[in-house]
Amino acid sequence: MNGIHDMGGMHGFGPVEREANEPVFHAPWEARIFAIRHAMGAWGKWNIDGSRYSREIIPPAQYLRMSYYERWIAGLITQMIDADLVTREEVESGRAAPAAPKATPALAPGEVMKVLSRAPSLRDVPVTAGFKPGDRVRTRNIHPVGHTRLPRYARAKAGTIRHDHGVHVFPDASAHGLGEQPQHLYSVRFEANELWGEAAGARQAVHLDLWESYLEHI
């Protein structure tokens, strides 16, 4: 979707401010929502692409007002309600509905590695690669209303395939319960002046990882 999350190339956000000796979490609640999201992931009701989308659909004005982990709260609540794990009434009251069944077993302390260990997106399935390193490609001029990993600034742009990462889960499908639809994922190089015009600095490029269906031959 052409959402506020797709920030590459926007102006007006000001300087980047770095914090010395930054803690991992700035408040205990940030740590709790981080951990709750991971523990809830163990129920297997959603995937990472759906989780990203749940934050992308936060309305733009709210998205910008929220801190990073406030977006996690909003996204997680959306996902839990969609998955029927909680109801909106329960979230608003903070109490389980009287007749609500008790779910078991929750992720146990000894099992947390289950949610912290690798969850690869690479799939060992035979899919033909339409491109090879060195090929000149153009990204499609597409504007999907759902989740996509093709940022706006890199649409309808010419680049060069640098590497084939193999066959990976396609987020545009996976985020919406449409299966994994695995396809080749490529590292594609774009010169800065292709993306940003002649005023862009020389000797400057952006590399993006892009799926087969985002690309066409030039």
Added chain:
Amino acid sequence: MSHAHTHDHDHAPEHSEVPSDPALRVKALESLLVEKGLVDPAALDAIIDAYERKIGPRNGARIVARAWTDPAFKQRLLDDATAAIAEMGFAGRQGEHMVAVENTPAVHNMVVCTLCSCYPWPVLGLPPLWYKSAPYRSRAVIDPRGVLHEFGLDLAPEVEIRVWDSTSEVRYLVLPERPAGTEAMSADELAEMVTRDSMIGAERLSAPGKGAAA
């Protein structure tokens, strides 16, 4: 989304049971999920402990120091970073597919996630606020030299800048240049001087006591 009052931090509504303070909201959410049997608070403690104490940029610093001191390892890291990093015992969520990119006198790499906050957790831990911020996400791809200038790094015009926008599950680790004057240092000593930001490509390292190189 479900919270009509998130914008109202300064004057919380009087007649709402939804607290606007995120600390109160998360507390209420946790107690609801515990009551429903959906989370075990002790598991939450264990997850937090892992990211506060075990998983962080010291892991990445050890990888960089080894690459600087062990040419065969460096080659394996550049050829297949996922395997080379696993060889050092680091693997996990948000580091499933790793690529290491090497900074040289001619090429400076820097990493961003314009769409969200993708970052190689097993080797760098959770990302700092600036990496997740709108200013960095918006500007790193269009004005990387300007961002680096603000970070105190002015690259010569002949240095090529490669920005890696993390749009897939592939995660990028920058292998910074080993500073001159560190030839006598051991891998352990070198690991001490490798900063988190140098492994994102937000700074160049200089030998201890030599000030910022640029």
